[in-house]
Amino acid sequence: MTPATFSVSIPQIVDGDFDEEGVRDYLVRAEELGFEGAWTSEQTVGGAAMLAPLELLSWAAACTSRLRLGVAVIVSSLHDPLQLAAAATSVDRLSHGRLDLGVGSGGDFRPFAAFGVARETFIASYTEGIELMKAAWADGPTVTFHGRFRDAEGLAIPLKPVQRPHPPLWFGGGAPRALARAVRLGDGFMGAGSSTTEHFRGAAATVREELARRGRHGDGFRIGKRVYLAIDDDPAxxxxxxxxxxxxxxxxxxxRFGEVAVTGTPEQVADGLREVVDAGARTVLLNPMGSDVAADREQLERLHAEVLPLLR
Structure with a gap:
């Protein structure tokens, strides 16, 4: 029996009108098939016409009752921490405590000037922002916080998430300092879909070493990876x-990525996913690469019927 659980991505790219019925059916079917969760990602600036992640999860909450609803990851260095904390609280409330919130710094190639963020200090600001979000979620009707970049004195924030002390925080990143930060501040690490399995293997080992150094083994910290995939009887x-x-x-x-996608026949995809699990993933986020919702739905069915049984 594989030690991993499996979640799926939510179709997020909109070419033309939003396929409300198709995405709803996809989510309902994912829940029926027993997947653990359904996840989004964030691309505020980029070539893909993607729906914003928390807004889509808010909509998905009304279509489902059991699925965990996650985002991996929001580039929180480009967000106001108090506004992001409030949005996450709303999704957690609307879903009755099903939100998993992934955050990341985004790397120094981001267009920081467009967001009013200083490139020279974005990591320090990002880390402080996480602490302020936790303060906003903490018990008590008001928040007092004195940091390098933000100062709050007795701010009223009465609405808190269902999940205490806050929704699980997943961290992205791949550099050693980012992985240490994930263990220090977070509840999980999610390897990027744009990283190879071999790169993820090294990152997962570093995370496990940091967990041991901090005495955190057995406290529920999760290690996961997004996997881009395509199943077809024709491997080419x-x-x-x-x-x-x-x-x-x-x-x-x-x-720049190398061979990051897992592709081929059901047997080949199962072999690729087994390598991801062997590399250390205990949460596998399956991300079909279909051109539309119907194609992703077909991949969803094949994953359940033809691929995952080979991993059990």
Whole structure:
């Protein structure tokens, strides 16, 4: 029996009108099939026409009753912490305590000037912002916080998340300092879909070492990875579908990634996912690379019927 649980991505790219019925059916079916959760990602600036993650999760909460609802990751260095905390609280409330919130600094290639963020201090501001979010979620009707970048004295924030002390915080990143930060401040680490399995293996090992150093083994910290995938009886066609999907998301940046997608026949995809689990993933976020909701729904069915049984 594989030690991992499996979640799925929510179709998020909108070419034309939003396919409300298709996405609702996809979520309902994912819940029926027993997937653990349904996750979004964030791309505020980029080539893909993507719905905003927390807003989509708020909508998804009304379509489901059991699925965990996650985002991996919001580039929180580009968000106001108090506003982000309030939005997350709302989704957690609307879903009756089903939110998983992933955050990341985004790396120094982000267009910080467009967001009014100083490139020189964005990591320090990002880390402080996480602490302020936790203060906003803490018990008590008011928040007092004195930091380097933000100062709050007795602010009234009465609405708190259902999950205490706050929704699980998943961290992205790959550098050693980012992984240490994930263990110090978070409840989980989510490896990027744009990272190879081998790169994730090294990151997961670093996270486990940091957990041991901090005495956190056994406290529920989760290690996961998003996996871009395409299933097809024709392996070459599966690879083309994945490559086209990656280009829709990342454009020319895809040339930097290496072989990140798991593609091929059901047996080949199962082998690729087994490698991800063996590398340390205990939460696997399955991200079909279909061109539309119908294609992702077909991949969802094949994952359940043809791929996951090979991992049990």
């Amino acid at each position: 066609r599966a690879r083309r579908v994945a490559d086209e999907g990656l280009f829709r998301l990342y454009g020319a940046l895809t040339t």
